[in-house]
Amino acid sequence: MTLREKIIQLPHTPGVYQYFDKYENLLYVGKAKDLSKRVKSYFSFTPELHPKSTLSTRIIRMLEQTTSLHYIVVKSEHDALILENSLIKQLNPKYNILLRDDKTYPYIYIDNSLDFPRYDITRKIIKSADITYFGPYSVGARDILDSVYELCKLVQKKGCLKSKKLCLYHQIDKCLGPCELPITKERYKQELDLGLELIQNKKLLIKKLEEKMLFYAEDMRFEEAGELRDRIEKISRSEIKSDIDFASGENYDIFAVSNSQSRAVVIRIFMRNGKIISSSHDFIQLNEGYDENEIYLRVLLDFYTKEKPPIIAPILVANDFDGLEIIQKHLSSIFERKAHINRPLRGDKKHLIDLALLNANELLKKDISKDSNQVLEGIKDLLHLQRLPLRVEVFDNSHMSGVATVGAMIVYDKSKFDKKSYRTYHLEAKDEYAQMRETLTRRVKSFEKNSPPDLWIIDGGTTLLKLAREILDSSAVFIDAIAISKEKIDAKSHRAKGKALDILHTSDESFKLPASDKRLQWAQNLRDEAHRSAITFHKKTKLKLDKESKLLNVYGISPAKVKKLLNHFGTFESLKSLSLEDISAVLNTSDAKLIKNIYK
Numbered sequence: 001m002t003l004r005e006k007i008i009q010l011p012h013t014p015g016v017y018q019y020f021d022k023y024e025n026l027l028y029v030g031k032a033k034d035l036s037k038r039v040k041s042y043f044s045f046t047p048e049l050h051p052k053s054t055l056s057t058r059i060i061r062m063l064e065q066t067t068s069l070h071y072i073v074v075k076s077e078h079d080a081l082i083l084e085n086s087l088i089k090q091l092n093p094k095y096n097i098l099l100r101d102d103k104t105y106p107y108i109y110i111d112n113s114l115d116f117p118r119y120d121i122t123r124k125i126i127k128s129a130d131i132t133y134f135g136p137y138s139v140g141a142r143d144i145l146d147s148v149y150e151l152c153k154l155v156q157k158k159g160c161l162k163s164k165k166l167c168l169y170h171q172i173d174k175c176l177g178p179c180e181l182p183i184t185k186e187r188y189k190q191e192l193d194l195g196l197e198l199i200q201n202k203k204l205l206i207k208k209l210e211e212k213m214l215f216y217a218e219d220m221r222f223e224e225a226g227e228l229r230d231r232i233e234k235i236s237r238s239e240i241k242s243d244i245d246f247a248s249g250e251n252y253d254i255f256a257v258s259n260s261q262s263r264a265v266v267i268r269i270f271m272r273n274g275k276i277i278s279s280s281h282d283f284i285q286l287n288e289g290y291d292e293n294e295i296y297l298r299v300l301l302d303f304y305t306k307e308k309p310p311i312i313a314p315i316l317v318a319n320d321f322d323g324l325e326i327i328q329k330h331l332s333s334i335f336e337r338k339a340h341i342n343r344p345l346r347g348d349k350k351h352l353i354d355l356a357l358l359n360a361n362e363l364l365k366k367d368i369s370k371d372s373n374q375v376l377e378g379i380k381d382l383l384h385l386q387r388l389p390l391r392v393e394v395f396d397n398s399h400m401s402g403v404a405t406v407g408a409m410i411v412y413d414k415s416k417f418d419k420k421s422y423r424t425y426h427l428e429a430k431d432e433y434a435q436m437r438e439t440l441t442r443r444v445k446s447f448e449k450n451s452p453p454d455l456w457i458i459d460g461g462t463t464l465l466k467l468a469r470e471i472l473d474s475s476a477v478f479i480d481a482i483a484i485s486k487e488k489i490d491a492k493s494h495r496a497k498g499k500a501l502d503i504l505h506t507s508d509e510s511f512k513l514p515a516s517d518k519r520l521q522w523a524q525n526l527r528d529e530a531h532r533s534a535i536t537f538h539k540k541t542k543l544k545l546d547k548e549s550k551l552l553n554v555y556g557i558s559p560a561k562v563k564k565l566l567n568h569f570g571t572f573e574s575l576k577s578l579s580l581e582d583i584s585a586v587l588n589t590s591d592a593k594l595i596k597n598i599y600k
Contacts, residue, residue: 003069010040011036015080020070024473026478027093061288089448100282105280106137106142109132112131115178116183118154121142124307134200135311136270137278138268139278144198144199148199150212150228152195176188202277253270254316263283263364264286265364266281271352272311293322312335316342316353318353318357324341382504383482387480391413391454392526393410394457400542404542407435407438408533425439483504501514502523556594
């Protein structure tokens with residue numbers, strides 16, 4: 001069936017549509033209240049099928065590459081919105097905009113039902129009518145909380161009251177000691193009120209921290225003074241400076257988007273009780289043009305996830321966008337009450353939008369990505385990548401004669417290693433090809449939770465690169481993939497410093513660059529970090545296996561039998577859950593009984 005015929009036969013139902021190019025690469029995922037009307041709105045049908053000239057350059061370019069169409073029918077437009085967002089996160093289509101701001105923002109809260117309540121941090125709703133929340137905080141929540149306990153004589157730790165005895169905190173004058181002393185609730189409330197004032201008034205908080213820092217410095221307690229100095233810096237960083245102060249004590253979540261030719265920036269500002277308490281921003285690389293409508297949709301969908309936020313505030317946006325009604329309906333279902341999304345045109349609310357756009361434009365002016373991305377641009381041009389490799393995942397495996405077989409994935413994001421996103425894998429496969437298949441397949445399965453990057457780098461040659469490409473293609477995920485293999489001299493890997501003329505591979509060609517080439521050095525740096533991660537995890541795993549093996553040896557199980565067990569069951573951990581019959585299938589009954597006794 002031709003593309004024209006498929007478009008003509010589309011049903012008049014809600015759904016999600018996907019455009020593919022001639023290589024079956026996924027170009028775009030879109031949603032529709034009426035699939036037939038939506039997709040047909042892109043095309044003119046006479047004299048032959050072609051994109052409408054009124055569309056943006058970005059959309060025309062995409063449609064000119066489109067050779068096939070798939071669609072999924074759903075029950076409602078709301079279901080289409082959810083499915084579209086999920087598919088974009090999993091498959092990373094070429095012409096969609098993927099936001100990777102998947103972090104949840106912390107809140108400070110207090111449980112007023114307790115006799116002597118204390119402030120703490122949460123990232124989700126605590127089911128109680130007695131909870132009061134403050135936030136969200138993009139950065140600095142822990143520093144604000146630590147500062148409150150530095151300046152207020154509150155119960156410092158959750159378990160303090162259970163001991164019924166005065167502790168060190170009372171001795172150093174950081175707690176009133178209600179665990180043992182007859183402290184009245186009125187006296188304790190004075191400290192709670194001071195804490196509340198500090199949380200809600202950052203200027204006062206910073207002033208009191210500076211006074212305490214000077215006191216520590218004059219008392220020659222420089223380490224404690226240094227800690228407060230660093231804390232003050234983090235708290236100061238957590239908000240946009242502004243004199244805007246609503247006397248009415250209103251709450252607002254403000255979102256604004258601005259863009260240059262190659263980058264867009266998203267600004268989030270949070271106003272609570274009439275004061276701006278925190279803000280955050282993210283840059284978006286515009287690989288295939290700018291679509292403000294889609295950015296606003298992704299920003300709101302990603303920020304307000306499936307869970308109801310602790311504090312629900314009216315939403316202000318800098319621009320109207322297509323899909324506002326459906327996103328408002330979606331948020332209403334999450335909030336369990338009507339969501340309000342407005343674009344203010346005048347008054348104090350408009351001043352908030354102007355403030356957000358001012359900061360967005362300043363961020364774009366100061367954006368140093370052009371300098372830091374020169375090497376990445378060079379990599380993209382050399383290797384004919386579809387996207388600038390801002391977020392990269394690098395894979396390597398490690399083992400010793402088939403023992404302690406592990407895989408490692410390291411992540412390079414925005415010019416630095418993102419160690420929180422590193423992953424390590426225990427592998428069952430014994431040969432290098434099967435090990436890499438297992439590692440990459442497990443990563444692909446996790447795309448639903450952790451969106452795919454811009455680029456995969458495989459530590460290996462063209463065979464492993466072909467494997468990676470097959471896995472990605474079978475999953476319909478749009479990711480560039482390359483490999484880097486160690487140069488071989490006399491059939492041996494050559495890793496001498498300054499002489500490691502490693503080879504970069506794409507699916508179509510290989511590049512042998514001089515050792516001084518910054519593009520090669522960039523790839524080597526990432527490969528070496530992946531290698532270090534894999535080796536470190538391998539050593540840790542091998543040490544644990546050796547300890548387990550020695551334990552069995554002590555009880556009379558020979559090394560040969562231990563190896564036989566590992567070859568059959570994979571790990572020592574699995575032995576703990578096996579039945580006597582399972583172990584008897586590999587060893588004799590007496591040895592099997594001995595092992596069951598050891599792992600009881």
